[in-house]
Every structure is written in structure tokens, then in C-alpha cells.
Amino acid sequence: MKGAQPESANPLSLKERVKLPRQLMLEQPAELRILNFHEVNLGYTEELARQEARRCLECAKPTCMDNCPVGVHVREFVQRIVAGDFAGAASVIREDNVLPGITGRVCPQEDHCESACKLHKKGESLGIGYLERFVADYEQRLGIRHLPAAPPTGKKVAIVGSGPAGLSAAGDLVQRGHGVRVFEALHELGGVLVYGIPEFRLPKQIIRQQIGYMRDMGVEFETDVVVGRTITVDELMQEEGFDAVFVATGAGAPQFLGIPGEHLNGVYSANEFLTRINLMHANEFPAYDQPIVDVRGKDVAVIGGGNTALDAIRSSLRLGARKASILYRRSEAEMPARAEEVKHARQEGVEFHFLTGPIAFLPGAPGWLGAVRCLRMELGEPDASGRRRPQSVPGSEFEVPLSVAVIAVGTSANPIIQSTTPGLDTNPKGYIHADPLTQRTSRIGVFAGGDIVTGSATVILAMGAGRRAARSIHEYLTDGNW
């Protein structure tokens, strides 16, 4: 289907396409949306989607697709939107991406497909992410059409973790006829999509629908299983009859700053702050039992400059924070967060304090956070990450009054699987060693991918690893060669 290029239905000349401005998505106004947790972006209408799709230059050699970690056939699905065949567009996407409703919302397209779009050089790139989201939502309303699966192979694959890497691998493997069972440590499926990404960026309903689709395809799910504790990787293979295991447990442990006062009440890791809200619904306390510190009318700051930092600070606004600030030790140019998220945060009233490095949390009421002491920073020579290294300015200390601080400075490897799976090699930082192309580990039959291999990355990169793992597991199960 995707090989054959349908005749272009686009009535516009290339010149006219270049002149068309990028169509904006509808979104909730900032002053309204900070009062709720509903989705900020509201998506395209059919007419907006078709108008945006008409901007596609239909390149003979589309580089957008080469730049997609899962290889979505962008040109083909966009052509179907132009023709008004939205269901057909969905089928095209689904061949390469089992979670389009999710990637259409949270994939940083500006770093992948859209950065390679020829329109990008002439102005604004094609809104590929917006279009993907439109197609996924259309398909959701219509009911997902199942792609036919290969006949059963009789092989069984265990997938550890139901986040983006695990789900992506599960979808591809079940499609190839293998039995797939996904084990999840938490009580709800979706991994970081559920506990990490807030409702206002990725509604839970979307995740549930995508998982429901996978169930329909035949994927089995088991929650409340911590592989490494409840059952080991070896037991999965030796006692439960799994022919291969894909470890996709995610980045794991939150990093703290290691500065004084980090144990004060009111100091959270981003993982905890977001988990309380996203997974445990603490924003709906007392209708839900798990509480969170009341931030209504108080000052909140998040330390860090990534998407997680922005998710946390924007959540605090929705919880009723009076003042919400980002403290980041580098400058805006070095922020890893998506530009769109930064824009949305600014619209919502988040204050950004760049070149600001916290050195101590100070108590207010006994045992409770009252302020953070910071140093001004300046940028020096580039470090290993290629970003200019922040250095503190001597004598520049200042204090910011604060009731809640959220630390969002990254994660480190969770050791549960590594420490309970003999012979599974790790790198010096504790992440599982896996071949970048085949995702094979040092243990026969065990594959790994996503953040537990690379450290914190993005949903789409984890999904790419899941796809590579699925292909490689399929080869291994087919020919038995390691």
C-alpha cells in the first residue's frame, strides 16, 4: 500500500504551497486552561487538516521519513489527507507507528521529521505532528481498523514495562504472529505516558484507547508485577516459557541536587510530584486518596529546563500556585524543552529565571521549605554535551522565597533488573548494554531498549528502539541464531 504513490490530489502548484502559511491548531486560551487539567491543544478540524496537508511539496525523495525514528511514511499519509481519505492516512501511519495519538501529541517533530522538511528552509515546516494527531483522533472516533496479523508462530515474548518502548515492540511483535505479554510494575498501563506526562499534554483517555487497541490485537497485559522482584528475567524464560524478553523499564531513579535542605517537606522530585498528580490524581483530593502539598496561593519553583520541568511547573499553576518559576542554570538557548512547551508555559504566566543555580533549600516553618538560596551563573566553555558549561559567579548569592520546590534535573538507571539478571552487562552508569541496531544484550534471548539503555530521551526514540527490538526479536525467533 505504502510503496505505490497515489496520483497527487493536490490542486495547488508548488509555488502556491510554499506561500500558504502553516495552519495553527486550535488551543484553549491560557487564562482558561490554567484553571483546568484539560488538553491545551484542541487539534485541527478536517478543513484545517486538508489545508495544512496541501502545503506538502510531495518530494520525490522525502527526507522527513528518513528522519523519523520509526520511519512513518509521511508523504503517503499526507497525500491521503489531501484526498480526504483520513482512514487511509491512518492505515499508512499504523504500519510504522502503533501509537499515533500519542506521538502526534508529544513527539518533538521539530527535531525529527519537521526539521528535515523542505518547507522548513523556506519558512515554516509542514505541521506533520499536527496532521498525525488529526489522523489518529479521526481514526479513534471512527473506530480503529485492524491491520491483519500474521498467523500464530507459537512463540512467546515477555515485555518488561508498558511505556512507549514496550508498547511499540508489543504492537509490532503481535502483528508478526507472536504471543506477547507485557508486565507493568504499576497498577496502570502506559509507563511514563501515564505517570509522567500530564493530562493537559496527553489525555489518559488517548493512552487507554491505544492500549485497548493493542488488547484487541491480542497483546496480554499484567499489572502489579515488578520484574526483578515479583519474578526474574530468568524465571520468565525458564519457568513461564517465554522465548525472548524485551526489557523496556525506562529511566528510573530521580536525581537530586545533593544540596542542603533537600529533605525539607515541600521539596519533591519531578517524578514524585508528577506521579502524585498524573497517576494518583492528587489534584482531585479528597475524591482520590493520595494527597499533594497544597500549593494554592503559594510560590512554586521547578529546578531544571527540560520537558519534565515544564510539565511540573505548568501542573503547579493548575493546582493554584500564585507564582510559578523555572530556575535553570544555563540560558534559554540550552534548554532541552520543546519550544512549543516553553511558549505555552510563558502564555500561562510561568516566569523563567535563567543562569540560576540553587545551592541550598532553607526552612521556613520548622521542617518545611521556606526559600531557596541560589547563585548567578555564567556560561563557560562547552562541556561533554556540547552545551556551554555554567559556572557560578562568586558573591552572587540571593534567596527566593518558596513553598514548594520540584527537582527536575534528570534520572539515573534503576538497578532492579540489572542486579537480578546474572550476566546482563551494563555501562559504567548502570544502563543496560544493548546493541544500537539489534537491541540485543549480553544475555541470549534478552533484548533491551528505550531509556534503560540510553538514559532519559524521548517517547519517539524509545518507540524507535521498540521497533528495532521487535524486528530483531522476530529474526531471532525465526532463525534461532544469536
Add this chain to the structure above:
Amino acid sequence: MFPVLEAAFLAPGIRRFVMEAPRIARKQKPGQFVILRLHEHGERIPLTIENSDPSRGTISIVVQSVGKTTRLLNSLEAGDAILDVVGPLGKPSDIGKFGTVVVLGGGVGAAMAYPTAAALQRAGNRVLSIIGARTRQLVILERELRAVSEAVYVTTDDGSYGERGLVIDVLRRLMEQGTHIDLVLAVGPIPMMKAVADLTRSPGISTVVSLNPIMIDGTGMCGGCRVLVDGRSQFACVDGPEFDAHKVDFDVLLQRNSMYRGPEREALAEFERDPQAQVDGLRAETCAMEESAT
């Protein structure tokens, strides 16, 4: 869903639940815990596993009614089910041959200490147990501990049973009498564990405590259970729950455990307005889920 097979009162407000959890039963070692969630709006709470029976596929937990969730849990009966139970979590107790081990269990801590005491006895240690409660009715696990201990000392705050006083008074007396002690295990309220640590520090008696900070996931993901041990942050869920008592900052633990006192009171008050309605709601929810599963 994890069916409850037995729900017996050990004392007023303290129940032992035996539930089906075959995977956990097979793997459980003394000192480990589970995290459970009762219903779709429920919180996740950690509870030490008291015992397990791999052949029956069951585990048992001992629960004291303190807040909303434990009150609701203690309203369940055999035939009910618990929505989520995950484990076994945490590092198992270090079971070796140490010599003479004194096990202190304050209140419901007796049930937490019991599996480790039994394992230590099986490993060839001489076990002396000290358990205490406010009053006679609240003394639990005495019979079980007698079966694995050379001696069991019981204290009550009001003197209604055993000696009047605190568990630490007995430990102090044993030390003063010159009893040779190789290891102390203390499980109970934070002030009690802190007092034991202070008592055994200067004579240099190795002392282990099992900590109970607030937790969510129990797998090292959220960092909410961080405790200060030897000046460094440790996660009780994966680095513990047992730590060297002499290195634990108990004041920080006490302070962090008080973080949600307001909301906890609010939730409990809400529960107490109509406890039966909450239990009925939970049962309706689990029934509906069982029906949809079959």
C-alpha cells in the same frame, strides 16, 4: 485482584489478612513488603509481609487502623478482594549467624519483626524478643514469637500485662545485666527506634531498624521515601527498608512522615462520616471488575 481468604482480628483495630498472591508468596523473604491499593480512587500504601505460604500461594499482612486506607482495609472480610498488591519489595533482611539477637517490636511492629526473628532463629541465632503495647489487649504475636525465641519479654504502658513500661526499658536492663548482644533489630514507632539507636550506639551494638516512610511506587522511581542515612539520601523502597540504626536521621524521617497530616485527617474525617458506605462502594467496584473480567 487479590482475594482475601482470611481476615482475623489479632487485637482491637489490628487484623491479619491472608490473601491470594501466588507470585509474591513464591518470592517473599523476611523484611520485604508489599504496596497495595484498595480501589480505583485509592492511595498506594506499603505494608510489611508477615508470612507467606508458597504452596497455598498466599501471603499475610498485619494491619493497624490508623488512617482512612487502613480503616477501610480493616473493614474487609474473607471473600472480599484487594484491587492491587505488588511485591515483594525492598531488600530482604540480612539473615546470618550473629549469635544473640534481641528483637524489639513496638505495637504492630511485633508483626513486622516476626518474619525476620523467625528466620534468624532458623539460622541458628539465640533470639530474645521484646514486644510492647499500650495495654494488654493490644499485645500481638506473642505466641508466634515464643515459638522462635529463647525468651519473650512483654511490656505494657499501663502495666495490665507483662511489665509496666516500654520495650526499651527491657533492652536497657538486659544490657545493664551484662547480657551479651550481637545484634539488635528494632521495629516500631519512630521515637522508639530512635531511642533504641541512641541506647546501643555508645556500646557499639549493631542495630538494625525497618523504616516506614511515605511511598508511592515502591520501585525507586519517585524518591518520595528518601531517608537520610549517614548524611546521604537513600530510598527506603530499594535501598531499605532496613538500615543501620546508628546512621539514620530519625528526626528527618519523623518530619517527612508528618508532611500530609492535614490531608490525612481530612480524609479520615470524611471516611468516618459513613464508613459502611465506603466499604459498600469498594465491594460494588470490585464485584463489577470481577464480572467484567469473566
